[in-house]
Amino acid sequence: MTDLLTVRDLTVSRGGIAVLEGVGFTLASGAALILRGPNGIGKTTLLRTIAGLQPPVSGAVSAPGGLAYAAHADGLKGALTVRENLTFWARLHGTADIAPALTRMNLEALADRLAATLSAGQKRRLGLARLLVTGAALWVMDEPTVSLDAESVALFGQVVRDHLAGGGGALIATHIDPGLTAGTLELSPFRARVRRLDGFDEAFG
Numbered sequence: 001m002t003d004l005l006t007v008r009d010l011t012v013s014r015g016g017i018a019v020l021e022g023v024g025f026t027l028a029s030g031a032a033l034i035l036r037g038p039n040g041i042g043k044t045t046l047l048r049t050i051a052g053l054q055p056p057v058s059g060a061v062s063a064p065g066g067l068a069y070a071a072h073a074d075g076l077k078g079a080l081t082v083r084e085n086l087t088f089w090a091r092l093h094g095t096a097d098i099a100p101a102l103t104r105m106n107l108e109a110l111a112d113r114l115a116a117t118l119s120a121g122q123k124r125r126l127g128l129a130r131l132l133v134t135g136a137a138l139w140v141m142d143e144p145t146v147s148l149d150a151e152s153v154a155l156f157g158q159v160v161r162d163h164l165a166g167g168g169g170a171l172i173a174t175h176i177d178p179g180l181t182a183g184t185l186e187l188s189p190f191r192a193r194v195r196r197l198d199g200f201d202e203a204f205g
């Protein structure tokens with residue numbers, strides 16, 4: 001099996017403070033890893049660093065096949081319709097057909113609505129449809145089910161399961177059980193040392 005993601009001895013920081021140290025794991029093709037931990041432990045910071053949106057303090061991230069990141073702010077263009085948003089991303093990533101993504105995330109009836117007029121859960125579904133049109137093997141998701149109703153959470157679970165079955169991988173920070181067979185990376189104050197970069201140690205555990 002191919003490794004889609006290798007993280008080695010990673011230290012990540014937020015606002016000049018190292019929030020997690022010594023994080024390491026690999027994610028193989030076909031596998032999902034759930035990132036858990038209390039509010040503020042550093043899940044978003046870790047995912048943003050893995051996605052390349054901020055540099056690590058030290059350590060290495062390798063995602064040889066590239067990745068797609070879906071965060072709280074889904075990067076939707078409010079003045080474009082759902083269809084236009086997906087077409088934009090599909091062109092950006094060199095994929096062609098947005099129809100499957102519309103269908104899979106139950107967005108067909110909303111295809112011609114401006115993204116700005118969508119409800120929070122509908123926006124989230126569009127953000128997840130975006131993952132499908134990127135064609136990326138590795139999906140990195142930060143609390144993807146926030147605002148989703150039970151039906152959409154089930155839809156999301158199925159889309160991820162199909163992605164894994166097709167050889168993809170998923171790294172998901174979530175507080176819920178998304179109904180996936182997945183490994184868990186539990187970030188706790190006892191395993192994640194908190195250290196200020198100026199050397200003042202707040203390590204506990």
Ligand SMILES: Nc1ncnc2c1ncn2[C@@H]1O[C@H](COP(=O)(O)OP(=O)(O)OP(=O)(O)O)[C@@H](O)[C@H]1O
Nearest residue numbers: 014015016019037038039040041042043044045046
């Ligand atoms: N701009 C900032 N400046 C300084 N500290 C920040 C900044 N943004 C976040 N932090 C702090 O960095 C730490 C990690 O935040 P992060 O958002 O990564 O946590 P999280 O585990 O994703 O939390 P949640 O479960 O609440 O989403 C928190 O203690 C937070 O208060």
